[in-house]
Amino acid sequence: MSSIAFIGLGNMGGPMAANLLKAGHSLTVFDLSQSAMQALAEQGAQCASTAEAAIDGAEVILSMLPAGKHVAGLYLGEAGLIAKAQKGTLILDCSTIDAETAREVGAAAEAAGLDMLDAPVSGGVKAAQAGTLAFMCGGSEAGFARAEKILAGMGKKIFHAGDHGAGQIAKMCNNMLLAVHMVGTAEALQLGLNNGLDASVLSEIMKNSSGDNWSLQNYNPVPGVMPATPASNDYQPGFMAQLMLKDLGLAMENSLKTQSAVPMGALARSLYASFAGKDGNAQRDFSAIIEMMQS
C-alpha cells in the first residue's frame, strides 16, 4: 500500500479518492472546497491546507482537475509540484486535458527524474463510485507498471496507450467516436420511428447487425427502450452535453494542430454546440441530442 497525495476532489475525484482509501492506501487530500475535504476526512483521509503540504512524504501524487491550465499551474514552474516532489515520486494526472499540456508536463517530470503518466478516465460518476473506471495512460513502461497497481483500486480496465500525452489522445479519439455513433444512432432510430418501426425492435436488430455500437448496447437515446438510461429518466445525466462539447473541442483543437481531417467529428461538434447553446440543454444528458432529429 502507498501513501498518496490526492489533489482535486470534485464529482469524479471525490469517489475516486474514497475507493483508494477502501483499497487500503493512506491518503492526504487537498481541494479548494473545505466540504469536499471534510467528506474524505470522514472516510479516513488526512487533509492538507495546500497542494504542496499534501505531497509531503507522498510516494504517489494523483490529480483530477478541470483543464490544462490548472494542470500546468499545479505542476510547472518553480513553485510547482514537480519542483517540490521528492525523487522517485510517481505522478498520475487523471484530468482530461489537451495532449500538448500533458506532453509538456510529462517531459518536465521526466527531466526531474519523476515517473509521470497522463491517465484520463472513462466511465463517468457512476463508474467512479463503483470503482469500475477505465484508465487510458500515457508515459513510460516503467511508470505504467507502477501506475497499474494504484489505478486498479479505482478501475477495471487500465490501458497503456503510448508515451506522454498518449492517454489524452486515446481518450480524445474515443470520445469523438462516441459522439459520432451516438448522433448516428439517434438519427437511425428516429428515422426508423418516422417510418413506424418500434424503437426497441429496431435497436435489437441493429445490435445484432453491422450497425452495432456502444451507444446502442448501453445508452439507447430513445426513452423507454432501456429503463436505466438517461433517455428513460428525462435525460438527467449521465454525461452532460456540455462535457461532450468540451471533449469534442479538445479533438477539434488537436485536429487543427495536426492538420487532420475529421468531418464527422466536426459535424458532431457543430451539432452539440448548437444543441448545448440553448434551452438548458448544456446540463442535460448528451443523448438528448436526438431531439434535434425530432419534429
Next chain:
Amino acid sequence: MSSIAFIGLGNMGGPMAANLLKAGHSLTVFDLSQSAMQALAEQGAQCASTAEAAIDGAEVILSMLPAGKHVAGLYLGEAGLIAKAQKGTLILDCSTIDAETAREVGAAAEAAGLDMLDAPVSGGVKAAQAGTLAFMCGGSEAGFARAEKILAGMGKKIFHAGDHGAGQIAKMCNNMLLAVHMVGTAEALQLGLNNGLDASVLSEIMKNSSGDNWSLQNYNPVPGVMPATPASNDYQPGFMAQLMLKDLGLAMENSLKTQSAVPMGALARSLYASFAGKDGNAQRDFSAIIEMMQS
C-alpha cells in the same frame, strides 16, 4: 421441405440458392444469365425459361433483384407473379430496395391472399456462401412464422422488424449507421495515427471503451490491424463503396419522404459520393474511405 421458385442468381442469389438446395429444398430457378442457371442446375436445381414458368407448382417464391423497379416489374400488374401465383404461396423478396415499393408489392400480395415478406439480407457474399446471412423481415406474424423455416437454410439471424416494408427500413437504418460509424472510426484512428499512436493499441482501447462499434470489432479500416479485413488486403471488397453509396441513397430518399433530419447520414452520403466518384474507388471496399482523412 418445400418446393421453391428462386428468381435472380447473382453474386448473392447464387450462393443463397445453393444453400437452399443443401438444406433439402427442391428448387426451380430463373435468371437472365444461362450460365448462372447452369451452375445451379449442376447442384440439382430445375431451370425454367421464364419467371412465370419457374413458379409453376411452387409453394414459395424467393427473389433477389437489384432495385425497386425490378421487383415491381416482377410482381405487379396483370402479367406479374402475384397475379399468377397459386393461393397460399409464400413470397420472400430478399432484394434491398426502397420501402415504398416493398410496401406496395406487399399490399398487392396481401390483397391477392398471399403471404409476402420483404426480407433484405445483411452480411455480403461471404455470409451468403457460408449460410450465415442476417435477414430483416417485414410482413405479417403468420408470414414471418412460415418464412423463418425457409430463411434458416441461408442465415443465422432472422428478425421480424414489423409490417410490409419494415425489413427494408431496418436494413436502411442499419446500413446508414454502419456508414456513420465506419467513417467515424476511420477519423478517430487516423487522428490517433497523426498523433503518433499505434493503430492496433488505440483500436484495442476503443473496443473496450465507449467508442466501441462493429467496424472496430470486425472491419478495422487501417491496414495491418486485423489480417483478414479488406484494409489488410488492398481494400479488395468486402462491401464495395458504390454499394454503400446505393444504401445511403435509399436512406436519403426515405429521409426526404419522411421529412427526417439525418445530418450524419447525409454527410456520410456526401463523403461516399465524393470518394466513389473517382480513381476507381467505386469498386474498392467501403472502408477505404479512410484515405479521405489521410495526407
Next chain:
Amino acid sequence: MSSIAFIGLGNMGGPMAANLLKAGHSLTVFDLSQSAMQALAEQGAQCASTAEAAIDGAEVILSMLPAGKHVAGLYLGEAGLIAKAQKGTLILDCSTIDAETAREVGAAAEAAGLDMLDAPVSGGVKAAQAGTLAFMCGGSEAGFARAEKILAGMGKKIFHAGDHGAGQIAKMCNNMLLAVHMVGTAEALQLGLNNGLDASVLSEIMKNSSGDNWSLQNYNPVPGVMPATPASNDYQPGFMAQLMLKDLGLAMENSLKTQSAVPMGALARSLYASFAGKDGNAQRDFSAIIEMMQS
C-alpha cells in the same frame, strides 16, 4: 396581346394572373378555390369550371401548381391538357417541381406539336405582386422567343437555361446556393457578434469584400441591420423555412439521381430539416436559421 388560360391562383398565381390582365392580355382562369377565381373575375378575368374548359380557344396555357404530381396530372394522359390543347398552343408551367417530371411533360408536349417551357420563378410573393419576378426557362429557342413576350408582363429577368427541365435545374441550383450562403452568412455574422463586433459594421465590411453575397446584400439575417428584412420583422416571411426545405429536397433528390456530391447542400438540408421540424419554425422566414447558431 394573347388569350391565356391560367391554372392555379394561389399566393403566387393570383398576383401573376392579375399582372397579365394589367398587361392587356385576355385571361380565362381556373382554380379549385371559388374565392380565388372570384378575385380575378373582379379584375376582368373569365372563370372556367374546369381546366379543360379554361383552355378552350386559348393561345397560351400557364400553370402554377404545388408539385410535380399535380403538373403531371394536369397535362399527361388521355384527359390531360396536352391531349386537349389545339395545335400551336404555347404552354408555360411556372410551378417549381422536379426536373424529371418537367422533362417528361415537355417531351409529351413536343410530341404533340406544342411549344412548352418549364419556367419556375424566383422572387416570392412581393415580386409576384410587383411584376418583378425572375423566370428560369427550359425548352426550345422558338418556344422561349414566344414565352418572353408573355413572361415580360410578370417579371423583369427572363433566362433561357436550356432544354426541357433546364429551368427547374437552374432554379434548384440557385436555391441550394442561396441556402448555403444564407446559413454561411448567419454563421459568419453570429461569430462576429460572439466576438463583440457590430453586425452592421461587419456586414458592411463583408459586402465590400470577398464574403459578399445576395443574403448580405438583400436579406441580412440579423435583426436591425436592414429595416425591411424578415429578420427586422420577427422573421415573418418572406420565404418560409418549409419552402426552402422543399427546394433543398428537390436538390437532394436530383443529386441522388445524378450521383452528385453536394456536401454543403446536404448539410443545409439537414439544418433546415432540424430547424423547420419544431417550434413553429416551418412557417417562419428561412433567415431565422441563425437561431441555430445562437446561445
Next chain:
Amino acid sequence: MSSIAFIGLGNMGGPMAANLLKAGHSLTVFDLSQSAMQALAEQGAQCASTAEAAIDGAEVILSMLPAGKHVAGLYLGEAGLIAKAQKGTLILDCSTIDAETAREVGAAAEAAGLDMLDAPVSGGVKAAQAGTLAFMCGGSEAGFARAEKILAGMGKKIFHAGDHGAGQIAKMCNNMLLAVHMVGTAEALQLGLNNGLDASVLSEIMKNSSGDNWSLQNYNPVPGVMPATPASNDYQPGFMAQLMLKDLGLAMENSLKTQSAVPMGALARSLYASFAGKDGNAQRDFSAIIEMMQS
C-alpha cells in the same frame, strides 16, 4: 509623408512596401532574407540589420508576418518593439493572425502609450502589387484616423471593424464565408453540369438571382467560364488551398474559444483539410475544391 519601419518582406510584404515607397514615404526595411531587402533597397528603401535598428527614428512601424507567435515575438517582452518604440509611434500589424494575440499585443501597445491597429489585408498578391488591397482594422478611432493615411498608399478599401482584434475577427469571418460560398458555388455549378446545363449560362442566371455571390462574380471555379480566373489557368493560385485552410483553422480555433456553432464553416474546413492533404493540392488554387464534386 512619414518615416516607416517595414518588417516582413514576403510575397505580400514586398509589394506593399514598394507601394509605400511609390507613395512618397521614407522606408527602413527588415527581413531575414537578404535578397528580399536588396529588392527593396533598389527601389529606394534603407536596410536595417535588425528589427530594432529598423524602428530607430520611425513614426510608423508596419509588420507583415506569418503567424501569431511571430507577431508576439516581435512586439512583446523586454526586447520587443513596443518596449523600444518612441512615444507616439503608430504600429500597424497587417499579418493575418488569431484575434487573441492581436488583442494582447494591442493592449500592450496601448499601455505603453502607442497607437496600434491590427490591419489584416484581403485581396492577395495581385492586389498587393496593384495597391488595391482591402484593410480590416481593429483599434481606437484616433489610431484608425492616423492609419488610414498610411494604408491608403497600399489599398482602396479601409474598414474600421472595432477595437483591438476586431480587424482579425472581420477578416476571419469574411474568409470563412468566402470558403462557404466558394464550395457552395462549386456544388451548384457541378450539379448543373451533371444535369447537362452549360456552366456559363447557369452562372449568368445565378449571378442575376438570389444565388449571387463574390465567387460567382469574380472567381468562377469552372474552367473556361471566366478567362482570367485560376480555374481557367490550371488552378494556379490565386489563393492557395493551404492558405484557405489556415484561415479556416483560425475561424475554428476562435469558434472553440467563443463556444460558437459554425456548421458550414466546420464542414468547409473538413473538406479543405481532406483536399489540401493530398496530390499537391495544397499549393493549388482554393477554387480547385470543385474537383471533390467531380467524377
